[in-house]
Amino acid sequence: MNIGDVASFSGLPAKTIRYYEDIGLVQPLRKENGYRTFREKDVHKLAFLGRARALGFTIEDCRSLLKLYADTDRTSAEVKQIAEEHLKRIDHKVTELTEMRATLSHLVESCAGDHRPDCPILADLAKQQTENSPTKA
């Protein structure tokens, strides 16, 4: 299978597939002419990657998951741990976004959005506040 076929089959752009080879996630063979040849298992791996990425796993997570997938001596605990950590990351992000959303939608609602310059959104962004604790540089 050439990369184009794999791309349409897996839903991943050819560029991404090449990138995945670059970072060592898949190892397709090469034909005489230099073209990549993807075996069943390569295609399967790429589909796996596509699904894992769609669930938001990082590339490093994917690497670990693929390793575990290939390792019949794995324990499901190892897999679950990765998934749970990822779940935590997702929850964290959602919380963050939800807080932003709350503040922002409040501001948006209070803004007339007309021809006048007065704007509570800008006012809020500009308002003086008590000193922040410094973030580590």
Added chain:
Amino acid sequence: MNIGDVASFSGLPAKTIRYYEDIGLVQPLRKENGYRTFREKDVHKLAFLGRARALGFTIEDCRSLLKLYADTDRTSAEVKQIAEEHLKRIDHKVTELTEMRATLSHLVESCAGDHRPDCPILADLAKQQTENSPTKA
């Protein structure tokens, strides 16, 4: 005010402040010795930036917001539009994450997480599926 003072005052790392100067968000003066000197208004701008970034606005949004802030001929409609677009982005992201979360937590729950290798998480990631529509390369 030196950069360190501004950093602890605004809560932004010095590195970030330099970066913001680099991309033209703030224009501190320079002392004879090359040190940056931040005026009231620079510090104010940086605080503004810190708050806008904390609400998730992109740097380009921040640039626009600062411009509007400085422009007394602005209309609140212009500001509101930026905020509303950002709100939409946030909602989109939350939806995305929530869907991931649903799938993922379902998988995590179904996984024993013990010493055995059988794992529904891996099984799901590996499962054969109907052909995807190709993503544009």
Added chain:
DNA sequence: ATAGGGGTTCCACCTGCTGGAAGGTCAATG
């Protein structure tokens, strides 16, 4: 004089691709 805690620049790296240039290959057509 020296030590430390500022500051400066510049360059590389992070994540996860994506775009584009410059070129090789292959199958089909004129």
Added chain:
DNA sequence: CATTGACCTTCCAGCAGGTGGAACCCCTAT
């Protein structure tokens, strides 16, 4: 047999939004 067009290849640059580090200067206190 030449050419066209759709493939494929590599490599380099760039996106966002910083962050880390090296190598160096500056200022104050001891």
